[in-house]
Amino acid sequence: MTSGQIEIQMLAVVVAVACALPGTFLVLRRLALVSDAISHSILLGIVLGFFVAGDVNSPILLVAAALVGLVTVVLVAVLQRTGLVKEDAAIGLVFPALFSIGVILISRYADNVHLDIDAVLLGELAFAPFDRLVFWGWDFGPISLVVMTVILALNVASIMVFWKELKLSTFDPALAVALGLAPAAVQYGLMSLVSLTAVGAFDAVGSILVVALMIAPPATAYLLTDSLPRLVVLASAIGAGSALSGYWLAYLLDASIAGAMASMTGVFFALAWLLAPGRGLVAAARRRARQKLEFAQTMLAIHLANHEGRPEAATESRVEHLQGHLRWEPQFAERIVRGAERRGLIRQRDGRLELTESGRLAANEAVAR
Amino acid sequence: MSGLLALELLSDYTLRTVALGSAAIGVTSGALGTFAVLRRQSLLGDAISHAALPGVALAFLLTGSKAPLTLVIGAALAGFIGTLVVIGVVRTTRIKYDSALGIVLSVFFGVGLVLLTYIQQRPDASQAGLDRFLFGQAAALLQRDLVTMAVLGGIALLLMLLAWKELKLLAFDPDFGTSLGFPMRALDVLLTSLLVVAIVIGLQTVGVVLMAAMVIAPAAAARQWTDRLGLVTALAGCFGALAGVTGAVLSAEAVRLPTGPTIVLCVTGIVILSLVVAPRRGLAWRELRGRRDRRRLRLATVLQDLHALEVQHPGANRGHSEAVVSVMSGGALPSLRELERRGLVRRLGDDAWALTESGRARVEP
Numbered sequence: 001m002t003s004g005q006i007e008i009q010m011l012a013v014v015v016a017v018a019c020a021l022p023g024t025f026l027v028l029r030r031l032a033l034v035s036d037a038i039s040h041s042i043l044l045g046i047v048l049g050f051f052v053a054g055d056v057n058s059p060i061l062l063v064a065a066a067l068v069g070l071v072t073v074v075l076v077a078v079l080q081r082t083g084l085v086k087e088d089a090a091i092g093l094v095f096p097a098l099f100s101i102g103v104i105l106i107s108r109y110a111d112n113v114h115l116d117i118d119a120v121l122l123g124e125l126a127f128a129p130f131d132r133l134v135f136w137g138w139d140f141g142p143i144s145l146v147v148m149t150v151i152l153a154l155n156v157a158s159i160m161v162f163w164k165e166l167k168l169s170t171f172d173p174a175l176a177v178a179l180g181l182a183p184a185a186v187q188y189g190l191m192s193l194v195s196l197t198a199v200g201a202f203d204a205v206g207s208i209l210v211v212a213l214m215i216a217p218p219a220t221a222y223l224l225t226d227s228l229p230r231l232v233v234l235a236s237a238i239g240a241g242s243a244l245s246g247y248w249l250a251y252l253l254d255a256s257i258a259g260a261m262a263s264m265t266g267v268f269f270a271l272a273w274l275l276a277p278g279r280g281l282v283a284a285a286r287r288r289a290r291q292k293l294e295f296a297q298t299m300l301a302i303h304l305a306n307h308e309g310r311p312e313a314a315t316e317s318r319v320e321h322l323q324g325h326l327r328w329e330p331q332f333a334e335r336i337v338r339g340a341e342r343r344g345l346i347r348q349r350d351g352r353l354e355l356t357e358s359g360r361l362a363a364n365e366a367v368a369r
Numbered sequence: 370m371s372g373l374l375a376l377e378l379l380s381d382y383t384l385r386t387v388a389l390g391s392a393a394i395g396v397t398s399g400a401l402g403t404f405a406v407l408r409r410q411s412l413l414g415d416a417i418s419h420a421a422l423p424g425v426a427l428a429f430l431l432t433g434s435k436a437p438l439t440l441v442i443g444a445a446l447a448g449f450i451g452t453l454v455v456i457g458v459v460r461t462t463r464i465k466y467d468s469a470l471g472i473v474l475s476v477f478f479g480v481g482l483v484l485l486t487y488i489q490q491r492p493d494a495s496q497a498g499l500d501r502f503l504f505g506q507a508a509a510l511l512q513r514d515l516v517t518m519a520v521l522g523g524i525a526l527l528l529m530l531l532a533w534k535e536l537k538l539l540a541f542d543p544d545f546g547t548s549l550g551f552p553m554r555a556l557d558v559l560l561t562s563l564l565v566v567a568i569v570i571g572l573q574t575v576g577v578v579l580m581a582a583m584v585i586a587p588a589a590a591a592r593q594w595t596d597r598l599g600l601v602t603a604l605a606g607c608f609g610a611l612a613g614v615t616g617a618v619l620s621a622e623a624v625r626l627p628t629g630p631t632i633v634l635c636v637t638g639i640v641i642l643s644l645v646v647a648p649r650r651g652l653a654w655r656e657l658r659g660r661r662d663r664r665r666l667r668l669a670t671v672l673q674d675l676h677a678l679e680v681q682h683p684g685a686n687r688g689h690s691e692a693v694v695s696v697m698s699g700g701a702l703p704s705l706r707e708l709e710r711r712g713l714v715r716r717l718g719d720d721a722w723a724l725t726e727s728g729r730a731r732v733e734p
Contacts, residue, residue, distance in 0.1 A: 084644055265475075
């Protein structure tokens with residue numbers, strides 16, 4: 001690996017983790033699509049900041065973009081409060097408009113500078129190592145890596161300092177108000193983090209893939225754990241894993257790194273969706289199958305208990321009889337009988353089934369329930 | 370000027386194609402967007418349009434053709450699969466609708482991006498033109514695109530009209546529909562498929578990123594003007610067409626004015642106008658009504674106060690000073706003058722106000 005490759009991967013991991021941290025709370029607060037809105041509309045802020053500063057590397061761009069991100073959130077809230085449009089429509093009205101203004105400004109007035117729409121929308125991680133931060137002859141590494149590391153540190157610090165407030169206002173906003181924790185302030189604080197992170201990540205991965213990094217890893221982690229600290233850590237780890245595997249996927253295909261990272265977040269999500277222990281589709285299907293068998297075995301025990309000690313017991317307890325009486329296919333009946341035997345509910349004697357002590361107990365219990 | 374433009378529209382082949390195409394897109398997405406907005410699925414349009422990108426790229430990769438129908442079919446399939454994933458995730462996990470939309474939107478787009486960049490670096494491919502799906506390019510519309518768009522949009526609108534009553538039921542009371550024995554789930558699938566069609570035919574012109582606005586904005590604007598579903602749908606179609614034609618023509622005429630964003634700004638203008646001036650619901654209307662109500666309330670209060678004073682001071686027919694009334698309801702002089710003008714209050718002296726007969730009749734039950 002060349003040093004450029006290492007730096008690109010470091011940047012990818014830092015961006016992914018920085019996005020996953022606020023993203024976790026967006027997912028939990030059902031605000032996932034706010035990241036979509038913010039990551040688009042900050043383009044306008046970047047353009048306006050560029051007009052003010054006249055330089056694409058000026059920190060004014062970051063500030064202006066983060067401010068426009070907040071303006072987006074406020075506009076959505078204002079529009080929603082008029083009661084004329086619902087929240088989802090409000091989001092869908094605000095960000096395309098702001099984004100469009102940004103795109104038009106770029107293509108009319110800033111087309112010749114280093115601010116072209118494709119790069120802004122799609123990001124280009126591969127160029128990151130060329131813009132370096134050099135102070136007094138010291139090379140501090142790629143600018144975007146430095147910026148994103150600062151943003152990551154800010155995210156980690158904010159989440160650690162305001163952990164309690166974030167947690168409470170996410171899960172029980174009413175209690176948070178009652179305790180005087182000002183959920184609105186927490187909300188706007190979180191939105192500021194989202195805006196700032198989106199602006200920083202924008203350069204590296206582009207606006208739409210910021211959404212992937214903010215939403216998909218936390219959602220994946222949400223399928224795997226119930227504890228908030230574990231969720232945050234797991235989301236960051238999945239983000240980092242997507243970043244690294246995405247980089248190598250892009251390397252293999254010679255395709256967009258950002259796109260490959262987003263694709264990998266999707267792969268991880270699909271894996272968790274299918275295989276998550278206890279909650280995944282596979283686990284759910286197996287649970288359903290097992291429940292079906294256990295239910296049938298209990299049915300068999302109840303059936304035997306009903307006829308036990310009666311004159312018809314001799315015929316009712318024959319395996320062939322089950323097929324007619326309980327409408328079981330021969331194969332299914334055999335499976336259930338074998339299963340029930342294994343569980344010690346019944347035993348076979350001369351082609352007849354009889355209940356064991358525990359089988360009798362299980363049948364009585366099931367009926368009593 | 371407008372006459373000139375109209376003349377130009379009729380004579381200039383490119384401009385006519387662009388205008389007709391944008392109109393077709395606007396009508397279809399506007400009308401079908403109404404249902405999405407009413408059902409609070411506005412952002413489903415965003416997810417579908419982003420999800421369509423890998424479909425476009427795959428269709429090209431597999432067939433090597435850039436025929437509009439091929440790409441549209443690829444886009445539609447991918448958009449439809451994206452919708453199915455959203456529904457599946459919501460139904461089988463505890464992940465909420467918004468996160469499911471966000472995942473589908475961004476991951477599908479990411480896959481599309483990988484495919485596009487993969488196609489672009491292949492030496493053999495004449496890939497140029499696929500990236501216009503990102504931002505749209507009206508000027509590149511050709512006659513064959515127009516035919517594809519018009520036919521598909523027409524079919525979608527026709528199906529919407531045929532299933533009108535059922536779709537209305539789906540939008541407002543799906544449970545009632547189920548109890549009547551309508552196949553609500555099938556209708557949901559139908560409506561979503563129509564929405565997918567409306568979106569994918571617009572991708573080339575408006576672009577993946579901004580197509581959501583063409584679904585949401587016309588309907589949100591139309592909703593302000595009327596409460597009737599039929600009218601909202603028709604109006605949304607008109608607004609969509611108006612914004613589409615205006616934006617596309619502007620962008621084709623001006624230098625460096627990208628089509629998608631221009632159309633979006635036009636439709637946003639219509640939304641803002643509707644939010645402000647629409648009768649009854651509009652903000653300006655609401656403000657006027659608020660003022661009128663406040664004034665009416667003030668007049669009624671002053672009238673009541675004068676009456677209370679008369680009741681408390683029987684026999685004293687010399688009237689009451691403005692200062693006394695103002696103590697009761699604050700700054701009463703303008704209201705007293707207005708009431709005098711209406712003949713409900715009369716002035717006995719310089720600063721002595723009393724109810725007239727009709728004023729008293731208005732207060733007393």
